[in-house]
Amino acid sequence: MTIEQPTQAALDEEMRMMVAPRNPGHVPPSDAAFGQTAATAPQYQLRAHPEPPPVPNxxxxxxxxxxxxxxxxxxxxxxxxxxxxxxxxxxxxxxxxxxxxxxxxxxxxxxxxxxxxxxxxxxxxxxxxxxxxxxxxxxxxxxxxxxxxxxxxxxxxxxxxxxxHAQGAPPAFEVPPTEEVGHPDWSEPYEFRFELVAALQEMGENNVDYAHLCYVHGRESVPNDTSVFTTEGPFSTVVETLPDGGAFTRHAWGPGVALLRVPGITTVLTTTTPIDRRHCRLHWHFLFPKAMEGIANDIILGFTGTFGLQADVPIWRDKVYVERPILVKADGNIAEFRRWYAQFYE
Incomplete structure (x- = not known):
């Protein structure tokens, strides 16, 4: 495998995107649980919210x-x-x-x-x-x-x-091996595990919900014009091109396995396993070019810490599933994502 070598400007831009928000004054949204929510006050009998979809195949x-x-x-x-x-x-x-x-x-x-x-x-x-x-x-x-x-x-x-598969059908596709695993120029995997309250489909949908990047993660603008979502059968790809020439690319093989590549910085093999309709288990392996291992923990914290995953956690926990969301053109590829995802319920 040939390791892609981005420009220094692209590397700097990618690092800023991962380790800290581009808007230096950004504060993650307040946690609704500082008041009361159904998730944090289970002793109360509230009217039922719509159930998230069943476990996909x-x-x-x-x-x-x-x-x-x-x-x-x-x-x-x-x-x-x-x-x-x-x-x-x-x-x-x-x-x-x-x-x-x-x-x-x-x-x-x-x-x-x-x-x-x-x-x-x-x-x-x-x-x-x-x-x-x-x-x-x-x-x-x-x-x-x-x-x-x-x-x-x-x-x-x-x-x-x-x-x-809900009906016991045999595998409809395979997950390819990750080229960076075991490559001499790449690190051994750095492991991240986490359980959270979230519906599996909504976690996947988050990757094409570009508008939330501003309000949850501190991005300065909505990357609608720089992000492309494509699908081919059970596979999907999201590519976001950054101003200085770098790019984030996320490949997904069905609902449970995905690979995020940030050239020159990291490759992250992510698995997301539904425990039930409202709880998921994350198990991620971060891989780094040998030259980046010295700051590996900083990069992992950028993905998983205050401005990364942890900013999403209370949103997912307290939101309800909306079967037919009211969308505007600038809502990115949410509708297209849902059309692609529907095949995993068949």
Whole structure:
């Protein structure tokens, strides 16, 4: 891979955009929770708000590769389900629904025996496909229905990804490997994890909601004329060209995996996994050219700190989902984003 070398002016501009707002007097919006909101005062019975959309179909990170050792079973809540992830005798990761079909025990309390997860309740063992391979106290034929729903898995770039589809359809697309991972000119990943109250679709929509950049993140102008949103099937790209020639490029593969590239500064592999309709888990890997590692923590803080992600958090927490928002022309590509995103509910 050839590493793109932007001009020094472009590097300076990109750094300003990430580490601090361009408007030096900007203060992030006040947190509505300083008063009362439905999210922060759950003891009150308020009229119901519209539900966010259901969990969309796509690839999601169940955990990092380092989170599951050989022979280990790990319990995870994701996509409104209790799941387990484990590695078989060859170290291959598998994801299953968490409850034993025999009598409902949670497999997260079990162990891996001969490459299959063993239920802690009665010892039934299930392989990576979810099929029961042993009932240790019975010589009878294993019932055909003794199986657990399983999920397609891809392990790459330090993540264990699983495919979720509401109707159980097979994967409709793949996530390509990230070129910078393992490249000798690039750092090892710097990890960021965070759970928050937010609907998955609205977090993705945030990337084409250019107007909010002024009021939430301190940008001096709305980048409608310098940002381009394009789609091709389940893939989308946002490119924002900066005044000094730099650019931010964000590639998304479905709703759960995206890659942000800021040439010469950083590449960020982001995974966003819905826990339920209103909660998400972020797991990001920041990669840096070796020359930038000395200021890596400053760049990460720019993305995730007061003027970055943390400025969005209270907005997402307290907003309600609006199925048909009232949009003006300068609202960027929100309508186009929603048309693209609708395919993941089919």
């Amino acid at each position: 796509g690839w999601y990170a169940i955990c990092g590769s380092v989170d599951v050792a050989s022979g280990q079973v790990r319990s995870v809540i994701a996509v409104e389900r209790e799941l387990v992830v484990f590695r078989d005798a060859d170290g291959v990761a598998h994801v299953l629904d968490a409850h034993c079909p025999h009598n409902g025990a949670h497999l997260g309390g079990g162990e891996v025996v001969d490459g299959a997860v063993r239920c802690p309740y009665h010892g039934w063992r299930f392989d990576g496909s979810g099929q029961c391979v042993e009932v240790p106290y019975s010589d009878a034929r294993i019932p055909a229905k003794a199986c657990i729903p399983s999920y397609p898995v891809r392990e790459q770039d330090g993540f264990i990804l699983f495919w979720f």
